[in-house]
Amino acid sequence: MPWVAALAALTALRLVIAAVAPLAPDEAYYWVWSRDLQGGYLDHPPMVAVFIRAGTLLVGENALGVRLMGPLALALGSVLLARAAEDLLPGRRAGPWAAALFNATLLAGVGAVTMTPDTPLLVFWTCALWALARVQRTGDGRWWLAVGLFAGLALASKYTAVLFGAGVVVWLLLDSSARRWFARWHLWAGGAVAVLAFAPVIAWNAAHGWASFAKQGGRAGSGDVGQALRFLGELIGGQVALATPLVFLFCAAGAAAAAWAWWRTRDDGALLLAALVLPGAALFLWQATGSRVQGNWPAVLYPAAAIAGAGLLQGRAWLRLRVPALALGGAMTAAVYIQAIAAPLPLPRRSDPTLARLGGWDAFAAEVAAAADRNGAAFVAAEEYGLASVLAFRMPAGRVVVAMDPRWRLFTLPAPAPGVTGLLVRSERRGEGPPLWPGAEPLTGLEGRLVRSRRGVEAEAYRLHRVTPALGQPPAVVLPRPGA
Structure with missing residues (x-):
């Protein structure tokens, strides 16, 4: 089939981009997770670490290894x-148009070449959607076991996957023919499989004071009308950009068409699609009235919305708009790829997320190593978990990298040796307050400041301090190094 060949070519391109694009701090942080595999972490469940561990075992601890599982x-x-x-x-x-619309989004295009918890989440969410479609089409209850497995693995990827279960419940309650599953063992067995797949995360939280559940459950906020309008504008504008404008139009109109198709004709498939999109969309819109919703959070709504957009918008105008939607999405994704790798446009940090996240790390790590040598530092340290992790991934071999932050007490990594002097690297974005490290001594003059840049455009500036580990200081650990 031609579309499968196109998907194979796109996957090959994504693998090349994954291999050559610089690793972002968050990706390096998740790589640290993969070297200390646990049933959970403060920020997210562990599936992203499992994906990274699989990739690095196959092709090594490099950018491609960290990201390998994403494109595949x-x-x-x-x-x-x-x-x-x-x-x-x-x-x-x-089918082919739904897959094409989804792959034309920046969420999929960038998500395929960067490794974050959203990558396994989207994969397992889509697998669960496929298994649920099998239930709806065949009436074979055994498919509920697959639904439960994939839904549980999605939840073990990111807690946003709870929206899948909510959508399933809405579908079961509203669809008169689907309600029969409440009286059959298959549905409940699928739920049990989901719980088993998620059990390691529950066990980890139980052993660590429910730290991750408390952190992710405490994101609600409140604000005045002005804040609510600003957050709503950011959410909608962010979705238009991340889905790309025409694909967003297809997905939004498709979700509405799915609800309308069920209302008019009681189309069971359309109801399932609407149930997997509209309740989640309503939740994110409501949350945006009180707190900022990150642009990637609604990513899970797009697989079902893409199906609805491809299958329910059959008018002549919509059919003519399909190819332009794919072309615009592909062009926007290609522009991001090119800027991330080659940076042909000298854009400032505020206008270029690729500069802030990816720019200049190799040269900066070399400069940090040289500064450590000049100051006789036995290790390099950072308070920001992303900065510490990216230094651990990129510093020359044999260097010791230390991270200091309360989150590290939840890891099983070793503590730094007391009584030796190190070099603390601290971003100027953290302000002029004192470092977390007790007794940190700032270096003065030009020696005390480093700048990370890409092709002469500043990405971030940092201050250097001399530090010494001591008993009773905030939690600090020695991070793993590639190949060590």
């Missing part, structure tokens, strides 16, 4: 998304 898993997810579309909207030839 999203290719599989795209095939299953197409199959789900054929099951839910038979006869509409929606």
Whole structure:
């Protein structure tokens, strides 16, 4: 099939981009997780660490190893998304177009070449959607076991996956033919499988004072009307950009069309799609009235929305708009790829997220190593977990990198040796307050400041301090190094 060949070519391109694009601090942080595998972490469940560990075991501890599973898993997810579309909207030839619309988003295009918890989340969410479509199409209750497995693995990737379960419940309650599953063992067995898949995360939280559940459950906020309007504007504008404008239009209109199709014709497949999009969308819009919603959080809504957009918008105008939607999405994604790798546009940090996250790390790590040598430092340290992790990934071999932050007490990494002098690297964005490290002595003059830049454009500036580990200081650990 031509679309499968196109997907294979796109996956090959993504693997090349994954290999050559610089690693971001968050990715390096998740790589540290992969070297200290646990049932959970403060920020997220552990699946991203499992993906990274698998990739680095296959091709080594390099950028491709960290990201390897992303392009491959999203290719599989795209095939299953197409199959789900054929099951839910038979006869509409929606499968290839649904997969294409989803892959045309920046969320998928950038998510495929960077490794974050959203990557396994999207993959397992799509797998669960496919298994649920099998339930709806075949009526075979055994597919509920697959739904439970994939939903549980999605939840072990990121807590946002709870929205999948909520959508399933909405579908079961509203669809008169689906309600029969409440009386059958298959549904409950699938739920048990989901709990088993998620059990390591529950066990880890129980052993660590429910730290991760408390952190992720405490994101609610409140604000005045002005703040609410600003947050809503950021959410909607961010989605238009991250989904790309025409694909966002397809997805939003498709979700509305799914709800309308069920209301008018009681289309069971359309109801399932609407249930997996609209409640989550309403939740994010409500949350944005009180606190900022990060642009990547609604990513889980797009697989079902892409199916709805491809299968339910069959008018002539919509059909003519498909190719421009894919072209615009591809062009926007390509522009991000090129800027991340080659930076042909000398954009400032505020206008270029690739500069802030990816720019100049190799040269900066070399400068930090040289500063450590000049000051006789036995180790390099950082308070920011991302900065510490990216230095651990990029510093020359044999260097000791120390991280200091309360989150590290939840890891099983070793503490630094007391009584030796190190060099603390601290971003100027943290302000002029004192470092967390007790007794930190700032270096003066030009020796005390380093700048990370890309092609002469400043990404970030840092201050250097001499520090010495001591008993009773805030938690600090020695981070793993590639190959060590």
